[in-house]
Each structure stands twice: as structure tokens, then as C-alpha cells.
Amino acid sequence: MNSGSSVPAGPADLRSDTVTRPGPGMRAAMAAAEVGDDLFGEDPTVRALEERLAGLFGFDGALFTPSGVMANQIALQLLVGPGQELVCDAEAHVLAHEEGSPARYGGIQTRTVAAERGVITPALLAGVVRRGNPYTLGTRAVEVEQTHTRAGGTVHPLETLRAVRELTAELGLAVHMDGARIWNAMAATGTSARQYGENADTLSVCLSKGLGAPVGSVLLLPAEHLTRGRKLRHGLGGGMRQSGILAAAGLYALEHHTERIAEDHDHARLLAAGLREAGFAVRPPETNIVLVEVPRADEVVARAAQEGVRVTAPGPGTVRLVTHLDVGREACRRAVGVLAAVMTEVAPRTRNTAPAGHL
Structure with missing residues (x-):
């Protein structure tokens, strides 16, 4: 143990x-955390966590959220407008375990593929992506899950993600990566955080699964989306105050629990x-x-x-x-x-x- x-x-x-429950070292880090009002952007420990993860995955923006569900839903609303379409696996976490939130809160239509082991491939996407015109709904984004929960913790190979990224770039589509267990994918394959980050427009990472923090996820995104991302977080009930106490657990986990x-x-x-x-x-x-x-x-x-x-x-x-x-x-x-x-x-x-x- x-x-x-x-x-x-x-x-x-x-x-x-x-x-998992935080051990003595993590609890001590939480107790000693320097805090401020995060809704005003004044919590230094939250900022440190966001900057750490943004740098790790190669993004210029990051947003600390109470949960992975919230991080995913903010990302989807940033990438897909009401009445627009998201393509994902039929057993994706964003569909099976997030209370219908894409439709409920984002007005997003979803179109699914039955991906073997949950792994989205360009061949699957080529058969379902719609370009859209005045009479046909167009696809705006693709979602991939790393690792895929309902398929049993399966990993999207890096070469597959790169091929998906190449196809979506050609079609003008965005990619959101639900990286709730991306730490497990990195441990299993040796793929770096930056390599995964290069293949997504937005990427959510969880702190309370493999890393063992008590709560929290971070949404990685382009800096130009931060203002709207913060407004969406606030509207979904995720505007926290002295949340550096929670962010400190995430920082401790990154230092002590990844290897x-x-x-x-x-x-x-x-x-x-x-x-x-x-x-x-x-x-x-x-x-x-x-x-x-x-x-x-x-x-x-x-x-x-x-x-x-x-x-x-x-x-x-x-x-x-x-x-x-x-x-x-x-x-x-x-x-x-x-x-x-x-x-x-x-x-x-x-x-x-x-x-x-x-x-």
C-alpha cells in the first residue's frame, strides 16, 4: 500500500x-495552502495548479473545476454551440455518466459510433461526420476518452489520436479529450502529457482518480477561451472561493503520486x-x-x-x-x-x- x-x-x-482518501502528507499540504478568492482570480495555489498543468500538457490556459463532469461540459459548450453536433463513442462517459448534460445544458446534439474498445478512429469518423449546409446539421467537434471507462480502461494509441487530429483539422472540427484517467494512459504507454495535449483543442484531466486527490479536475484550453470558460463554470455552480485548499491536494498528488x-x-x-x-x-x-x-x-x-x-x-x-x-x-x-x-x-x-x- x-x-x-x-x-x-x-x-x-x-x-x-x-x-481514495488523502494521507498525512496531502492533508498537511492542504492545511498549509495559501489561499485567496478564486472567483476573483486571486487564489495563488489555484493559479499554481493551473499553470503547472497548462505547461505540462502544452496549453496556454487552464481552469480548475470541482469535477470532471463540469470540466467536460464546459469544454463541449466552448466547442459546440446549441443545435450543433458532437460525435463520440456510444459508451462515452460524457453520454453514459453525465446526466444528459450535453443536451440539458448545452443544447448539443450527439451522434455516436460503436467504437471497438471505445477507441475512435478516422475510419469511424469518416462514415458519420457531416459537413453541414443550410439544410443539414453539421458536425462541430469530436470527443475521445482517455482512458475509456466503460470499455475497461482502454487506451487510445497516440498514432490513432494523431490520425484523428489530422482528419478533424482537414474538416475544420475541434477535438475534446476527456482525460479523466490520462495519467494511467501515460503510465501504460510512456506517452508524454505534451504529446497528448498536441492532439486536442481542449483536454480535461482528473485529480481525484489515479492521482488520489480528494476532489477536482482541470480543463486545459486556449487562453482566448478562458473568459467564457470561467463564465460557464460560474453558471454551472463551479465558482469557488478559497479553493486553494483543494488545489494544494492536486499539486501534492502531481509531485508524489504519478510515478x-x-x-x-x-x-x-x-x-x-x-x-x-x-x-x-x-x-x-x-x-x-x-x-x-x-x-x-x-x-x-x-x-x-x-x-x-x-x-x-x-x-x-x-x-x-x-x-x-x-x-x-x-x-x-x-x-x-x-x-x-x-x-x-x-x-x-x-x-x-x-x-x-x-x-
Whole structure:
């Protein structure tokens, strides 16, 4: 377990990488943070976080937000006007997990593609992008997700992102990258933050998943969009005051928690191998999300929780496990034993292979 964690060995909470709690070092950084009124642009710690991430990803503007959902929705409204069209994967987080916000708050029409493993490609886009004319709605932007949550933490290869960027540039379209788990993509591939940043007009990064901060995301964007971005944030209820206390956690996480993300991927492989050896169908994890195909998934989740292993069921035939800094190697080994026993009791007849793709 990570030495900065405040959680002792015990129950294995593998529901999400959002369940982490700040350790003593992060709490001390938060307590010592210099603060000001961020709505007036006067919080020095927020400014330091924004400048740090803007420089890292190669943008000249950044905006600290309470959540990744808000960061995504601000970006989409900056790129796509009411009554205009966004193209994305059918299982994208911005559609499946953000309460219909593109339509509700932005008046944005979405058009989807069924991308294998959630990976958007130029070939997929070529078949759906509409140029638009006085009688036809035109596509204004494309959204990609890095890593793709519902496909199991899959990574868009850099060469694919570059090809998408080249196509959208030719067509005059913008690209938003939902980089909630982009830290996992960087750890898995060795791709730099700047290389990812070069392939998006706007990019949201989360601080409260793999990095282990308690709250917050940052939207990276061109500086000319900052004024409108701040107004959209305020209108969505994200205008914070002395939020440097929260930004300090993000700065601490950037300093102390990025290199260790590879451990989460090792633990995901441990979980996948153990459950596969027990005879269950497991999709090979690319990062920190493990998907197990098993019937009666809700019952598996309930029974496992009684044994101190907490997981989720994103679908009736799928159990999801997500590794993070508050669950170490021994807890993962114990989780394998508990889940294998529970799934054997609940669903003794299971497939021994798993399909690639979405849940």
C-alpha cells in the first residue's frame, strides 16, 4: 500500500479509484495552502495548479473545476454551440455518466459510433461526420476518452489520436479529450502529457482518480477561451472561493503520486490473472480497470461486500474492479480469493473467454 495512504490493511474497496482518501502528507499540504478568492482570480495555489498543468500538457490556459463532469461540459459548450453536433463513442462517459448534460445544458446534439474498445478512429469518423449546409446539421467537434471507462480502461494509441487530429483539422472540427484517467494512459504507454495535449483543442484531466486527490479536475484550453470558460463554470455552480485548499491536494498528488500509478496496473494484472486461473472470463486489462464476465453480477457484488471486498456491477453480466493507491498487493490477492469463491457459488457455469469491446 502507498505510504501516503491513511487507510490500513483491511477491506478491499475496488469499486473505483475515486474512493481514495488523502494521507498525512496531502492533508498537511492542504492545511498549509495559501489561499485567496478564486472567483476573483486571486487564489495563488489555484493559479499554481493551473499553470503547472497548462505547461505540462502544452496549453496556454487552464481552469480548475470541482469535477470532471463540469470540466467536460464546459469544454463541449466552448466547442459546440446549441443545435450543433458532437460525435463520440456510444459508451462515452460524457453520454453514459453525465446526466444528459450535453443536451440539458448545452443544447448539443450527439451522434455516436460503436467504437471497438471505445477507441475512435478516422475510419469511424469518416462514415458519420457531416459537413453541414443550410439544410443539414453539421458536425462541430469530436470527443475521445482517455482512458475509456466503460470499455475497461482502454487506451487510445497516440498514432490513432494523431490520425484523428489530422482528419478533424482537414474538416475544420475541434477535438475534446476527456482525460479523466490520462495519467494511467501515460503510465501504460510512456506517452508524454505534451504529446497528448498536441492532439486536442481542449483536454480535461482528473485529480481525484489515479492521482488520489480528494476532489477536482482541470480543463486545459486556449487562453482566448478562458473568459467564457470561467463564465460557464460560474453558471454551472463551479465558482469557488478559497479553493486553494483543494488545489494544494492536486499539486501534492502531481509531485508524489504519478510515478506510482504503474503499481495499480500491476495489481490489475494480478487480479485478472488470479480470476482467470480460477476459471472466469476476464478481459485483459490495459490499465487499472478489470472487467469480469459473470452472470448474476449484482448478487456477486452483494455477496463479496459481505466478505469485505467491494466491487461494482456496471452491467447484469459484468463485475468491475478498479485498482488504486489505497489497495495494495495483499488486499488484491485476498480479493481474488473472495471473488473466486463467491462467483463459483453464484454462477458455477461461466464462459472461459471474454469478448473485447464495451460492457
